[in-house]
Amino acid sequence: MEGELNVSYFILDRHVEHHRFRYLYFTVVLTVYVLILCSNCTVVYLICKQPDLHEPMCVFIAALLLNSVVFSTNIYPKLLLDFLSDTQVISHKACLLRFFLFYTSGNSEFLLLAAMAYDRYVSICRPLHYPSIMRRSTVSVLVASTWFVPACQVVATTATISSQSLCSFRLRGIFCNSSVYSLLCVTSRVSVFGVFTLLNSVVLSVIFIVFTYTRILLICYCSSADVRRKAAHTCLPHLLVLINLFFLVTYDVVTVRVNPDLPKTAFLIMTLELVSYNPLSNPLIYGLKMKEIQKNLKKLFCAHENS
Template identity: 35%
Template sequence: MMLNSTLSTLSFFVLGAYVHVGNLKYFYFLLTAMLYVVIVVANTSLIVVICVNRSLHEPMYMFLCSLFVNELYGSTGLFPFLLLQILSDIHTVSASACFLQIYCLYTYANIEFCTLAVMSYDRYLAICCPLQYNTRMTPDRAVVFIIVIWLVCFVKFLITLSLNLRLTLCGNVINNLYCRNYLIVKLMCSDTRVNNIYGLCAIAVTVVVPLLPILFSYMKIFQVCFSGSKQTRQKAISTCTPHLISLLNFFCCCTFEIIQSRFDTTSRSSVLQNFLSLYFVLLQPLLNPVMYGLQMSKIRNTCKHVLCYKLLAGRRDQMQMC
């Protein structure tokens, strides 16, 4: 299906990756629904735990709360769409819904990276400057960081999207499970120099600005680990391990996303291509609640306390009824 029209008059896109779903669509639907439920329950539970418990109203946990909210935001931009497309026999998506999904997923990725960068700086202050931590990273300053990250990421990609809306498309078939900005840009047959220049500048800002505090923070943390005492190394490992795993996983997600978007992957199996497409917004929302929920002792102890309180309350109610 080819369209020779401006983007403003385009009515829909065709998603070509769903031709391989076949008779397994109900299995894929159940699996996707289960994953989405797990993501929503896990991230929402930790958000509630952090918000309700006053002892967790510290910068580190405020950044974690922002991270969990972002996981819900990114997952909601993808999973309901996937569930609808899996069950549908006609795999089309309206142009407005497609660009809304692109906006959600790309702002999700930008917010994720920037939040991880600020968290690395927070860990640097806690480990390398413990005496100055409470003055240099206050809860109010953490709130300012979070607000700035969300606002800048929303505005930055809004400009990218507005630049794309003015261009002319020569096709409407996207060979992917969901909408991607670069795959739509590849369908454009008008001059994209302004888009490319702004895209390169945006990528440089998106990658370089968060990467600098990450590299600086972990260089300083590793220096303290190698030159400090055994107790200092243990503290650094316990506090940085979840963040490092989350950071490395996010880099893997971005690498797979770039490979899928920029290079020809038609020689690979459809199952592998679909897995790489979903890995970008699947594993991170699943991994972060598990890593931080299990590794951060305050969160773990608070969850145990809430669970035990509910169990005791339930038993007390049963005894009163008897």
């Protein structure tokens, strides 16, 4: 029975001063999670409700923010429970599920940014063909693909991990990411799937986005100042989100595969910052930078104040 318990559960060993600061941790993380849910869901609700926001770019933004909600919900509720628990453990199956959701939603964000880059390219560089290219059916296929393709890739990695023998049950982290690789006796097959997914969903998406925005900038450079201003206004938010995601992926790769001996406090702070920044900043970037959404947000809050 004890052997089954050891095989079934992992210990999350990167919590710091848990018994001393558990209520502080809980309050801070709960506040962040509530802010993430409220800000992202407000913009998604606004886009769904307002017919004038049903254009392709706003649909992609709604999908991106919904993806942030899934990403955060996969992490924060478990963290909150761990802060109030005497021991921080997670079952093998639950860990694999959270691993799957973590990388599926993370890779989906890169593909959604690639779809947004393509939309901006067609809008700015081929405006006369925009209605015929970015039809509703095309947008639906793109959004569905940004979730379906990563899910198919990550499920292969997850299935491979589940079939491997475990040589350790102490997870070097506060949630289940690729740190589960360190628990396996043999990681070669899992590493192959992980590298393939990283190249296919992340590296190719980044190359496509950089190429697309380079083309946009080159075309706009020869255009009027008004066109250059419009391009900068619409492309800058996507580039900011891409840079944030790049740092998140770099941190995940470095801390897990290179496995530096970071102090637990530094590890905890950096991890919480990196999994909080994008879900918190995305609704602010798109809610404040996109004029159409900003205008409807003002109407929404003014209507509530008047009522």
